[in-house]
Amino acid sequence: MKTRTHTSRLTIATLGALAALAAGGSALAAETNRGETDQAEMQKVTAAKITLADAVAKAEQTVGGKAFDAAISDEKGDNAWEIELSQADGSVKTVMVDTQSGKIDQNASDESKDKMDKTADDSEEGDDAD
Known part of the structure; x- marks a missing residue:
């Protein structure tokens, strides 16, 4: 019984970690896109x-x-x-x-x-x- 509870907790912890990684990946992608926008805007400013x-x-x-x-x-x-x-x-x-x-x-x-x-x-x- 102890093994099963331990396995369930491990599975829940693993799923939680995967969800956190997925959310972090989305945030990283959004930040990368924002960086591209900033770079494009800086090029416009420099060329002005x-x-x-x-x-x-x-x-x-x-x-x-x-x-x-x-x-x-x-x-x-x-x-x-x-x-x-x-x-x-x-x-x-x-x-x-x-x-x-x-x-x-x-x-x-x-x-x-x-x-x-x-x-x-x-x-x-x-x-x-x-």
């Missing part, structure tokens, strides 16, 4: 002729408001700084500033907001799975 500081200044001057968030766009093939500006009326305007020409796309607001909302929704759905 327009610096982030210049893009923010240009966006504030052209659109008005104060920048409160700015980053290189993470969309594949999109070489632009994505800048969010707080407006005097309390609204937020999102613009894209081309990293090579400095051209501002003021029509990015709705599209960028939709993408951000979808990303936030996807993140929340992922949180529910835990």
Whole structure:
């Protein structure tokens, strides 16, 4: 009887260890993908002729408001700084500033907001799975 209990405990411990390894493997894969994304974004930043500081200044001057968030766009093939500006009326305007020409796309607001909302929704759905 002792042997059987010992075997059951060993099996449970083994299954637990395998589950932990599987979860760790998923986390490692996610981290690896994030590293690839970071590397791609860094390449965009390095290749940019327009610096982030210049893009923010240009966006504030052209659109008005104060920048409160700015980053290189993470969309594949999109070489632009994505800048969010707080407006005097309390609204937020999102613009894209081309990293090579400095051209501002003021029509990015709705599209960028939709993408951000979808990303936030996807993140929340992922949180529910835990």
